[in-house]
Amino acid sequence: MPRKPKPFPISSNTSFFEPGSTVEVSPDEPGFHGSFYLATIISPCRSGSFLVEYKTLVGNSSEGSEPLREVVSLAELRPLPPPETKWDFRVGGEVEAYYNDGWWEGVVKKDLGNGKFAVFFEDSEEQIVFTKKDLRLHRNWVNGKWVPPFEDSESEEGKIVPVTMKCNKETRPERFSKGTIVEVSSDEDGFQGAWFTATVLEAAEKDKFLVEYQSLTTDDESEFAREEIDILHIRPAPPETFVVGRFDLLDEVDALYNDGWWLGIISKVLRGSKYEVYFRDTKEAMVFQHSELRLHQDWIGGKWVMASRI
Template sequence: MRGTCIIRSPPPPAASRRRSMAHPRFRAGAEVEITSPIHRLRGTLFPGRIVAPSRRKPNSFLVEYRTLVAPSDACRPSRPYREEVPVGLLRPAPPAEAEAGPGPGPGGRGFRLGDAVDAFLNGGWWEGAITKELKNARFMVYFRCVKREYRFDAAELRLHREWVNGNWAPPFEDEGEDGDDDDGDGEEVTSTMGEKSGDVFRIAKGVFTKGALVEVRSDEDGLQGAWFAATIINKVAKNRFFIEYQTLRAEDNSSEYLREQVAASHMRPYPPETFVIDPYERNASVDALYNEGWWEGTVERVLDRMQYRVYFKGTEDRMVCHHSELRLHQDWVNGKWVMPS
């Protein structure tokens, strides 16, 4: 983004790619869990994978279930069930962790009486609570949705976790090999991501944990000010992390994504989703998706067909962007996301 010019947006065939980049966790082939929209199954999480962004519905994806089969007949053999679901019903598949029944084990602590757990039943994960510990690493689990108890082996259970703003809650326990944290629970660092105002922000403990989705700021020539989605692989030193980018390739035409070490001061949590249906107004603060990253800008002019001319103060460039290529600008301040007033 150099020189004062207006760069026209790419033609419509790139629309599905833009939608995929706007949700970097949900690339084609990504393993996910899908919340059922069916009322009697509400709250159940089914394993599946992303096939492609929806061509018909914004912020939706075509998914293929791992455990559900489409109706079949004599002319058409059974096959995995596919459907389009909104992004709000998707979350990444949680990392595997080895639970060890009633006692401590290699993957961390075992299950305990009263634990909130997910139990694998009828092809999906159902939320419940352990009400009784049995022999041979078996447990009774109570499901509030049906007001009944069932017996499960430890291998059929996992601790219940929620996916909140790009992080697992509660977070997964580190294996103790990612750095020098005493408690292995994440990194508490001092970040200087607010240099425009001269503020120094403190990152909340647990934000920068293994597997967390973050955004990384580039200082490379021509990329200053751009934020790129990435996943934390592990911590390599105090205030330094090894990350894998979600959209940047290691080399041109490579199928592998770029990995590198970055300082915590160049990272921030991935912003929460903000869906804007109405057109942006003039002078709105936005981030524009361009060259695989998000660039801070201002809507300079509202055009026809849900397009805008956006001005980038940092580079003094202007670019025409479609509504789907923009998101509301947010700043990470004192452990919270803040929108400009």
């Protein structure tokens, strides 16, 4: 008779999600990837999930429309970001735009002047114009920390006190010389969240580079594949990070799979230096050896940013 699995451990991060707390929910459903909706925690449920009530989404009932309620996982929740003021949006910068009752991840493609910006959304391949008041800088909530962090402090009650964000330094496109080892991403279906190692062969047209992959080959497998990549889908090779001991539950990691590094979250710590990693985009979980994982880092504003570990 198989042994009954242990309940999924609840992280100390759940202290941010007490009943009555205002949160943002990123639904793990097709068509909603990269969006965040304002909600209120109603109550915790089993296995680390929570019942929430949305503030902008409604559901249908016998008595008409009313605020939508649903059960969401811990991985779909984050606290309400502190307010911030006086920042500049730069071309190529990651932002969140308020659209269709939620905040959606995008990239600034053009500064149109007069406080207007053209924002491109990779998942839908749409470009929409927004005013500055409907934009905010994009951040990730990882292991109880905002990445990149807010310049904040804590009050005696432990709540975040907003301060002015300093974003006056201009962000310039990265220039990659011939022979530079880089990592390349793709917007194609089935490849979101993956980075593949490549070598820069030469600069192509404006903000594009010709690269040769180190693990991907041509269709006939006779040679390594070459491709022109735009600046938004290329980054330097991240510095090596060494985890002494073991990875922790809910660590955000890159897993080496199918010749690339794929973004996932440690969902179980197993015996024998093995880990179960959950991939949000595909809703799949797979087991990896310690040597097949690295701590996830983001290339933001010309610097590598890593979430603080609990």
